[in-house]
Amino acid sequence: MKPLVEYALRLGDDGLVLGQQLSEWCGHSPMLEIDLALANIGLDLIGQSSHFLKLAGEAEGEGRDADVLAFHRDVLDFRNALLVEQPNGDFAQTIVRQFLFSNWQELLMRELVRSQDETLSAIAGKAVKEVVYHARFANEWMVRLGDGSEESRKRIIAGLEWMWRFADELFAVDATVEELIVRGVAVDPRPLRAEWDARIAQTLAGATLEVPKPRRAASGGRSGHHSEHLGHLLTEMQFLPRAYPRAVW
Amino acid sequence: MNREWPLWEVFVRARNGLAHKHAGSVHAADARMAIEAARDTYTRRMEGVSLWVVPSASIVASDPGEADSLFEPAADKVYRHPTFYSIPENIKNI
Numbered sequence: 001m002k003p004l005v006e007y008a009l010r011l012g013d014d015g016l017v018l019g020q021q022l023s024e025w026c027g028h029s030p031m032l033e034i035d036l037a038l039a040n041i042g043l044d045l046i047g048q049s050s051h052f053l054k055l056a057g058e059a060e061g062e063g064r065d066a067d068v069l070a071f072h073r074d075v076l077d078f079r080n081a082l083l084v085e086q087p088n089g090d091f092a093q094t095i096v097r098q099f100l101f102s103n104w105q106e107l108l109m110r111e112l113v114r115s116q117d118e119t120l121s122a123i124a125g126k127a128v129k130e131v132v133y134h135a136r137f138a139n140e141w142m143v144r145l146g147d148g149s150e151e152s153r154k155r156i157i158a159g160l161e162w163m164w165r166f167a168d169e170l171f172a173v174d175a176t177v178e179e180l181i182v183r184g185v186a187v188d189p190r191p192l193r194a195e196w197d198a199r200i201a202q203t204l205a206g207a208t209l210e211v212p213k214p215r216r217a218a219s220g221g222r223s224g225h226h227s228e229h230l231g232h233l234l235t236e237m238q239f240l241p242r243a244y245p246r247a248v249w
Numbered sequence: 250m251n252r253e254w255p256l257w258e259v260f261v262r263a264r265n266g267l268a269h270k271h272a273g274s275v276h277a278a279d280a281r282m283a284i285e286a287a288r289d290t291y292t293r294r295m296e297g298v299s300l301w302v303v304p305s306a307s308i309v310a311s312d313p314g315e316a317d318s319l320f321e322p323a324a325d326k327v328y329r330h331p332t333f334y335s336i337p338e339n340i341k342n343i
Contacts, residue, residue, distance in 0.1 A: 031254065033275050033286035040289050133288075140281055 003176045004059045004117065006079065007186050009069070010222055012052030013080035016070055017230065018101060019045035020237050021088055030091055037137060041098070044130040051123045071241035075224075075231045082221040083166035085230040089159065092152065095141045096159035102134040103199050104170045107192040116184035139203045146207025153209075160212050168217035171196075257283040258308060261291055262299035269301050277302075 022042030029035040053066035083101055088094045109131050112124035145152040171189045173181070180186030201211050220226070240247060254276040260269035272291045277283035283302040292300065311319060323329070 031276055033277065033290060036293075037285065037289045040293060137285060140285075144278065144282070 002059060003179050004185065005056050006176045007180055008052045008056035008059060008120070010079040010081075012049045012056060012066075012069070013078050014084050014101075014105075015045035015049030015052065017078070017080045017233065018084040018097075019043065019049060020233060021084070022094075022098075024088060025094065034091075038094070041134050041137065044127075044134065048123060048127045048130070051119075051126075055119050055123070067241070071238045072245075075226055075234055077224060078221075078226065078230060078234070079224065080221050080226075080230075081166065081169050082218055082227055083163065083170065085221070085227060085233060086163060086166060087229050089162065090155055092145050092155035093159035093162060095138055095145060096156060096163045098134065099138040099142050099203070100163055100167050100200070101170075102131055102138050103203075104167075104189075104192070104196055106131045106135045107196055108187050108189060111187040111192070114184075115186070120185065139199075142203050142209075143207045146204070146209040156207070157209065160209070164212040165215050165218045169219035169221060172219060172222070174222065254278045254282075256305040257287070257302045258305050259283075259287040259291055260301040260303070261287075261297035263297055265298060269299065272296070274305060275302070 019042040022038045022045070025038040025042075026035050029038060049070070050066045053069045057064040057066060057069055083097060086093075086097055088097075106128065109124045109128040113121055113128065115121045115124065142156065145156040147153070171193045173188065173190060177186050177188075181188045197211075204211055255278070256274050257277055257280075258274050259272045261272040262269045272287075275283055275286040275290055277286050280302065284300055287300050287302050291297065
């Protein structure tokens with residue numbers, strides 16, 4: 001697969017999977033206002049994803065558009081990071097996942113604006129404003145829950161315990177990305193790690209929480225080795241187009 | 250104990266130069282959360298460029314029981330409307 005196709009799929013699948021997860025909160029959030037907030041963030045991510053997947057389809061040149069890539073690929077062909085497919089759990093676990101992801105995505109999109117690929121640059125330029133808000137939203141909720149009640153604190157710590165091992169994968173580079181970095185198309189995520197660590201530490205300090213200890217990282221999403229959660233998610237997300245391939249609205 | 254978050258009144262400025270207008274209310278635990286909830290609830294279709302949120306408890310309302318004495322006396326004071334001036338043709342926005 002061409003490196004650009006692979007890279008666009010990774011960026012697109014991150015947003016698609018996380019957006020789908022957030023949409024599941026709609027109607028189940030603690031408050032109506034949170035229903036709307038999470039749905040808005042989810043829709044932002046799905047919007048970004050549709051641009052990345054469109055680019056992937058065009059770069060591939062085999063006639064697959066964003067819808068085909070989203071709804072007619074199987075789990076082994078998905079390229080999202082393992083973090084975004086981790087289950088919603090409770091509200092605290094969802095917030096921790098968003099906290100780790102959005103702070104990373106903000107740093108990434110700020111750099112991707114300078115990509116030599118015009119389409120990637122344009123998508124990032126639009127996305128960065130959305131993602132700044134996502135990070136702000138998640139950072140503030142980390143503080144409210146971490147420095148909140150005994151119960152919310154317990155849950156946010158449990159959420160961190162679950163999600164922390166999936167952070168390293170966000171900063172990993174393989175041969176595909178390496179080639180695109182050299183050409184100025186992809187962002188090298190490794191130099192972003194220090195700033196990400198600093199942001200995470202700052203918010204956790206505000207939340208009176210400790211930065212979790214390093215642990216054995218879980219990875220594999222970028223090469224299609226996913227956890228059991230993604231298959232279940234796709235079953236639901238892809239049900240309608242798979243059952244009724246010619247359905248339109 | 251009341252477990253609901255407090256209510257905040259939301260005011261949206263549609264465009265620069267216009268006044269903030271009351272749009273509705275949101276529940277939020279603190280002021281920043283109220284701004285975010287207001288943003289997500291009332292400006293998601295490009296309704297505004299600026300937001301105010303005010304704790305609903307801070308709003309002082311007139312007493313409906315006093316409506317007669319407060320508002321009815323204005324009913325027959327048509328001279329308070331500046332409708333007796335003739336406005337030149339080329340003056341707009343009045």
